[in-house]
Amino acid sequence: MTIRAVVRGVGHYLPERVVPNSEFEQLLDTTDDWIRSRSGIERRHFAAEGQGTSDLATRAARAALENANLVPDDIDAIILATSTADMTFPSAATMVQANLGMTHGFAFDVQAVCAGFIYALSSANALIITGQAERVLVIGAETFSRIMDWTDRGTCVLFGDGAGALVLESQTGGGTNADRGVLSVDLNSDGRFRDLLYVDGGVATQNTGFLRMQGKEVFRHAVEKLAATAHTAISKIGLDDGDIDWIVPHQANLRIIKATAQKMGHSMDDVIVTVQDHGNTSAASIPLALSTGVAEGKIKQGDLLVTEAIGGGLAWGAVVLRW
Numbered sequence: 001m002t003i004r005a006v007v008r009g010v011g012h013y014l015p016e017r018v019v020p021n022s023e024f025e026q027l028l029d030t031t032d033d034w035i036r037s038r039s040g041i042e043r044r045h046f047a048a049e050g051q052g053t054s055d056l057a058t059r060a061a062r063a064a065l066e067n068a069n070l071v072p073d074d075i076d077a078i079i080l081a082t083s084t085a086d087m088t089f090p091s092a093a094t095m096v097q098a099n100l101g102m103t104h105g106f107a108f109d110v111q112a113v114c115a116g117f118i119y120a121l122s123s124a125n126a127l128i129i130t131g132q133a134e135r136v137l138v139i140g141a142e143t144f145s146r147i148m149d150w151t152d153r154g155t156c157v158l159f160g161d162g163a164g165a166l167v168l169e170s171q172t173g174g175g176t177n178a179d180r181g182v183l184s185v186d187l188n189s190d191g192r193f194r195d196l197l198y199v200d201g202g203v204a205t206q207n208t209g210f211l212r213m214q215g216k217e218v219f220r221h222a223v224e225k226l227a228a229t230a231h232t233a234i235s236k237i238g239l240d241d242g243d244i245d246w247i248v249p250h251q252a253n254l255r256i257i258k259a260t261a262q263k264m265g266h267s268m269d270d271v272i273v274t275v276q277d278h279g280n281t282s283a284a285s286i287p288l289a290l291s292t293g294v295a296e297g298k299i300k301q302g303d304l305l306v307t308e309a310i311g312g313g314l315a316w317g318a319v320v321l322r323w
């Protein structure tokens with residue numbers, strides 16, 4: 001008998017405002033064709049004025065709770081992956097806790113940039129298998145539109161806002177790969193690469209700052225490291241890349257997604273792709289992709305998934321789970 005962290009519910013929220021690539025053609029020296037062909041992005045959502053990450057996260061959390069047929073009283077902990085918390089502190093997770101009317105349990109943020117949801121899933125899994133929590137809301141939520149330099153065409157056309165959430169629940173499994181739930185995790189970071197992707201502000205500068213990225217270099221690391229971390233996570237439980245039903249990648253760039261699938265020996269039929277509609281939503285991209293994949297009838301109970309991400313830090317990793 002093995003305790004497993006099993007997905008009981010999933011949901012997401014996207015802000016109302018949809019911004020097509022063509023809007024950037026009026027602001028910058030760019031084209032819809034460049035954005036589409038270099039990144040795969042066609043549109044993204046931007047939060048309304050005054051709408052913070054905790055607001056998006058709360059709406060995604062409510063959707064996941066409803067999908068799980070649970071209420072906030074049933075949840076022991078909230079882990080929110082974000083790099084764009086409303087404030088320096090308190091955590092956006094405690095704001096979500098208050099919004100849900102939850103006065104018990106505990107809530108905290110995880111900051112691993114675009115790999116944040118992988119780190120949050122790993123943390124939730126650890127809480128559940130060590131008996132510290134029975135049910136955990138794991139949320140990825142971002143408002144990257146707040147940290148865009150609107151004069152930098154190399155970054156501002158790539159990112160979007162949104163939120164996705166899972167409810168993970170402690171369930172007993174047989175201890176084999178046939179169990180539902182998180183089966184394997186691989187986490188990595190290497191701070192030597194901090195200059196490749198960062199925000200040039202924060203507590204030290206007393207302003208929020210803007211996202212800066214050496215896109216080509218990040219691209220190179222992504223293509224190399226994502227297939228490797230996915231393979232490591234899959235190998236840890238004695239499986240092969242070919243055993244996976246669905247690859248659910250971080251949605252940064254369609255070319256990276258395709259290269260990773262190819263390295264893993266999978267066709268694009270096995271990959272959940274949402275980057276065309278959401279842009280890069282950092283820590284929100286994986287739960288958004290999971291929720292979309294379920295809503296589209298692709299991901300079904302019992303399917304074997306690998307989800308992988310890389311971002312600022314650099315930080316990267318993968319989780320294998322049976323849905």
Ligand code: UT7
Pocket residue numbers: 029030031034035038039114153154155157214215216217218219222252253256280282310311312
């Ligand atoms: O989520 C965290 C992880 N992040 C990522 O995974 C992002 C990784 N990087 C990428 O996705 C790609 O590197 C980008 C989409 C950011 C850029 O694609 P690229 O093929 O690497 O293009 P590039 O940066 O090498 O730029 C090619 C050209 C440059 O012009 P020159 O120097 O060749 O004359 C850029 O100035 O495209 C130019 N360019 C643009 N042109 C039109 C850069 N941005 C734009 C733009 N519109 N928006």
